[in-house]
Amino acid sequence: MILLITxxxxxxxxxxxxxxxxxxxxxxxxxxxxxxETKVSCIPERKYFIKKRYSKKFQWHLEIINVKNRSLILFHPANNALRELNGCIAPVTKLSGPGLGLMSRKAFAKLKELVYKALDKGESIELIVKS
Known part of the structure; x- marks a missing residue:
């Protein structure tokens, strides 16, 4: 499975x-x-892979692996990048401004369902980030 973020x-x-x-x-x-830069920047544009991850804070979510000079870059719900993200990516249903969105939990549930289905079938999940 190949996911693309533009x-x-x-x-x-x-x-x-x-x-x-x-x-x-x-x-x-x-x-x-x-x-x-750690905790203040989005990750570089390139190709990554995604895996399942569990934590007490986010429960089951997604981790983007092999990000150069960074660790624990996740897909998790958030509606305000500057206040709620440390370099991670938040799926949102609707954009409401630069780095701002609405109904993130709903968008995250949709993404997680799609990706987990593929992972459960043994597929690898590629993420391409570009502008």
């Missing part, structure tokens, strides 16, 4: 469109680009 950069945040096989899944919000 980004638009703003000084206060990064907005994206997440697609699978040309079909829109949801929007995304991230921190602004600040040279991949």
């Amino acid at each position: 980004r638009t950069y703003f000084p206060d945040g990064t907005n994206g469109k997440l697609e699978y096989e040309g079909k829109f899944i949801c929007n995304t919000i991230e921190l602004p680009w600040k040279n991949n």
Whole structure:
């Protein structure tokens, strides 16, 4: 499975469109680009892989693996990138401004269902991030 995020950069945040096989899944919000600095920047544009991850804070969610010089980059619900993200990506149902979105839990549930189905069948999940 190949997921594609197409980004638009703003000084206060990064907005994206997440697609699978040309079909829109949801929007995304991230921190602004600040040279991949830990906790203040979105991750670099390139190809990644995604795996399941569990934590007490987020329960079952998704981790983006092999991000250069970064760890624990996740897909998890959030509606405000600057307040709720440390470099992770938040799926949102609707964008409401740069790095801002609405109904993140709903969008995250949709993404997680799609990705977990593929992972449970033994598929690998590739994520391409570009602008």
